Amino acid sequence: MNVHPELAGVLAGMAPRPDDPVADIEATRAGFKALMAPLMRPDDGAVLIEKAAVPGPDGNEIPVQILRPAGAGPGPLPAVLYIHGGGFSYGELDGPSPMARDVCTETGSLVVNVHYRLVPEHPFPAGFEDCYATLRWLAANADALGADPARIAVAGASAGGCLAAALCLAARDRGGPAIAFQTLLIPCLDDRLATPSSHRITDPRLTNRAKMRAMWDAYLPCGAVSPYAAPARADDLSGLPPAYVLTCGLDPLRDEGLDYARRLMEAGVPVEVKDVPGAWHLFEASAPGTDLARRTTRHWLTALYAALTS
Template sequence: MDVHPELADVLAELPERIDATRDIQAARDGFKALMAPRMGPDARVTVEHRVAAGIDIQVVRPVGAQGTLPGVLYVHGGSFSFGELDGPSPMARDVCATAGAVVVNVHYRLAPEHPFPAGFEDCYAVLCWLAEHADDLGVDPDRIAVAGASAGGCLCAALCLAARDRGGPRIAFQTLLIPCLDDRCDTASMRAITDRRVTNGTLVARMWDAYLGTDRDRGPVSPYAAPARADDLSGLPAAYVLTCGADPLRDEGLDYARRLAEAGIPVTVKDVPGAWHLFEAFAPDSSLARETTAHWLAALREALHDTPRDVSRDVSRDALRDAPRHVPGEALS
């Protein structure tokens, strides 16, 4: 695995990843321990615990902010099966403080206890709640975005499809960070990343089995489960897509970004060579992690605050050029 020089020593110290499908509690405990150093109080924001549409959420606000602000539904990652369950994630707090937005952090139901569509429908219900209660929350209903990493990125892409198809809330921007999008798991990057210390192709395939449950036995997989299966990407919000070079999900992220661009959707793409899936959590103080986080936060802020440079149109043609191609809606063999 070709690893960025700044990350080589960190990778050398990593143990083998826990397979959540074999020990879900150990996987949840391990992820909580990984995130614990960054889960303490944050003086930049306030956090209000609430229930929306029967689902636990946190409403996160920038300290000292006044007037109407943009709103962001933040959806945590964690293979659809675990996540930052004790409070809003550091990424959600960064969105709030840096993008100057009211963030609604949703605690959706988790697989394998609750396979698709439970978690997705929870997120959609909270998205609708956010739009319906925009005035009460001090949120501009025309500046509501979705943002999430990994499984959260998948759920955000699915929310945009569903909002379009169901005539739901208008979403102004979608931030898809290292998203998992295609349950077929048939790309070059999926086959190439086999290192057991990081998220690899085998773990991703097992994740999809846990999330989809018996859905595959009932017929075609819904694009609300795996957004890469959507035939039509037109009419979706402008997007930011982050991928990493040593991530099995890289190719499907680049493929989805290219398809968005081909459908006329403004899209920004950033690929981080030599970085593995969620590397920022393992090397938070590295220059690469700080620069990567600053890049996507700036894109989200600029999209929500109408700043002069329209980063949503900053398409990286080099990143898209070599992405795998397939016919939308056609199964990969």
């Protein structure tokens, strides 16, 4: 593999991970929390955090965390629905994710960090419908929350990127709510796993095709696959919000992300694309101190800030 020079030492020290993260889901969830623990921020007063519960689509309650920049002015803030990744089955943390906090502090936005129902306990469409219900709640309560309903974006990484893209399709098809921008970070978009990159990345230390196959098998019930589950299956991408798409060179998802960006462009949707050669899926969590991780994070945050303030 053509590994980025800043990441070669990090990769050499990484251990193989199971090909089926769902097989022992409690161990996977604990392992992810341990990976993210060094990145969790102490309460430094920069972000005000409020917990709330959103009425769910099945009589359930959806836990959310509402993040506000401390010292924000009286005017309505742009708002971002941030959707965590983790193969639809893990990725939830005790506090707001570092990425959600970064969105709040670096873009000056109100951020709703949603804790949707997870696989394997709740396969599609449970998690997706939770996210859509939260989007509708955010738009309907924008005034009370101090958010600008004309500046609501969705953002997510990996499985969260899939859910963010699916929300844009659903909002278009279901008549709202209006979404101003979509930030799709290393998104998983296509359950067919037929791209060259999905076959090329086989290293067991990294997210690879075997892990993605296990994820999709757990997420999808039998039968036809909805575009709201795998957005790459959507025939029509016209009328969707402007997008930012981040991909990585050593990610099995790279080609499907680039393909989706190209199809958005062909449908007349403004798109900015950033590819990081020599980096793997969610490399920022493994190598947070590298210049490459900092530059990559800065790039997508800058694009999101520009979209919400232009």
